[in-house]
Amino acid sequence: MARKQGSHSDITGPKVQAAALRLIAQHGFAAVSMRQIAAEVGVQAGALYNYTPDKQSLLFELMRSHMTDLLAAWDTADISGDPLARLEGFTRFHIHFHLPRADQVFVAYMELRNLSPENFAQIEAMRHRYEDALEEILRAGEAAGVFKMADTRVTTMALIGMLTGLSHWYRTDGRLETATIEAIYWDLVRKAVAA
Amino acid sequence: MARKQGSHSDITGPKVQAAALRLIAQHGFAAVSMRQIAAEVGVQAGALYNYTPDKQSLLFELMRSHMTDLLAAWDTADISGDPLARLEGFTRFHIHFHLPRADQVFVAYMELRNLSPENFAQIEAMRHRYEDALEEILRAGEAAGVFKMADTRVTTMALIGMLTGLSHWYRTDGRLETATIEAIYWDLVRKAVAA
DNA sequence: CGTCTAACTGAACAATCGTTCAATTGCAAA
DNA sequence: TTTGCAATTGAACGATTGTTCAGTTAGACG
Structure with missing residues (x-):
């Protein structure tokens, strides 16, 4: 019989994820x-194995849940309209979603090489789905004649790189608000692909 | 008395750097x-300590020499002319320098957090000098009225991010030549900051 | 040819790693 | 109040870590 809500398990589990x-x-x-993570949670190292089968799975779960959150949020966002409006929607969505999640973005980008091959393939597939969302918008705009690019796939990767790079230097205590950053980046994106 | 050229030291030293x-x-x-690195070189782990005082210094030396090469190459490049020509020069220089150095770029970006505070400060200062070179070009173009940006510093970081991100996905065995990539990225950069 | 020493080996060091598990704890259900 | 079991402890495991160093080797020099 499972423990009721408020038991230690329901508290320690999320704590482990957050500390990791x-x-x-x-x-x-x-x-x-594992001992560092356990110390941060306030338990012994052995207790972590109630919440993850091993260290590798702990990393994978962090990345998987981040990517799942991202794709779910993108699906919910329901960006529609003409290609220009959709590109603006994507740009602002990306920044709005990623800026408050600096740690997740960092881990999801830096720790790919520490995933097992099977786990890497899963994360990579999810990342690809997200990139494809942008590429589809660019192709629609190209077809409609409102965007013009030398190479659509390369432009997709270039814009994703520009947007993702933002998370690596932006500090929430800096001089710029999220909304200001959104406007600046949208200005760059819009002009870069303008017809 | 030091060994002459051709001694093992002159061969093993670079091999250690390359393997690391x-x-x-x-x-x-x-x-x-350290044992993995030694195995790749073909020596025992202890022999590495003829070439580095410790593991941390080995990492720092890799990053320091990469940044030194970058800044030296930039100084030699001697990009001049009007702001538009200089921006094109910077864009092409960046891609031309970084694309054949995928491992160096990867290490220089991913391993910053594994540097000691003093070593980090040195690398960071060099990186800043490089970023400032781009920012100076953008400001010159802005003053001349040929560029127009919402925020010059943010645009600098955005463009650097876009250019650096290229090294993370570009494969030398892919469908695109370096010269083609240069042209595509220059197109994006030019339009993004156009007046 | 014999000498010297830079270069390297191979073993050892204490520390720390991920992981397991029998024993203990403490709360919820009966 | 007693019972049952989820949650956690604390010790132990074999493996591996970065680093040191006395001893060996081999190639250039006098």
């Missing part, structure tokens, strides 16, 4: 030990 | 052991 995310983002997966 | 660079780029600094 923070520590891995800061020091890197290979540099963080 | 390749392995760290592939698996990450913390995930690579």
Whole structure:
């Protein structure tokens, strides 16, 4: 019979994820030990194995849930309209979603090489779905004559790179609000693909 | 009395650097052991300490020499002319320099958090000098009225991010030549900051 | 040809790694 | 209040870590 709500399990589980995310983002997966994560949670190392079968699965679950959240949020966002409006929607959605999730973005980008081949393939597939969403918008705009690019696939990767790079230097305590950043980046994106 | 040229030292030294660079780029600094590097070189682990005082210094030297090469190449490039020509020069220089150095770029970006605070500060300062070179071009173009941006500093970071992101997905065995990539990216950069 | 020493080996060091598991704890249900 | 079991402890495991160092080797020099 399972424990009721409020039992330690329901509290410790999320704590493990949060501690692992923070520590891995800061020091890197290979540099963080299970004992460090356990200490941050306030338990012994052995207790972590009630919440993950092993260290690799812990990393994978962090990345998988981040990508799942991203794709779910994108589906919910329901960006529609003409290609220009959809491109603006994608740009603002990307920034709005990623800026408050600095640790997740960091881990999802930096720790890909520490995933097992099977786990890597799953994350990569999800990332690809997200990239394809942008590429589809660009192709629609190209077909409609409102966008003009030398190479659509390369432009997709270039814009994704520009948007993702933002998470690597933006600081929430800096001089710029999220809304300001959104406007600046949208200006760059819009002009870059303008017909 | 030092050994003459052709001694093992002159051969093993570069081999250590090359092996460390390749392995760290592939698996990450913390995930690579001194014994793995030694095995790749063809020596025992203890022999590495003829070429580096410790593992941390080995990483720092890889990053320092990469950044030194970059800044030296930029100084030599001697990009001049009107702001538009200089921006094109910077864009093409960046791609031309970075594309054949995928491992160095990877290590220089992914392993910053594994540097000691003093070493980090040095690398960061060099990176800043490079970013400033782009920012100066953008400001000159802005003053001349040939560029127009919502925020010059943010645009600098956005363009650097876009250009650097290229190294993360570009494969030398892919469908696109370096010259083609240069042209595509220059097209995006030029339009993004156009007045 | 014999000498010297840079280069390297191979073993050892204490520390730390991920993971397992019998024993203990403490709360919820009966 | 007693019972049952989820949650956790704490110790242990074999493996591996970065680093040191006395001893061996081999190639260039006098």
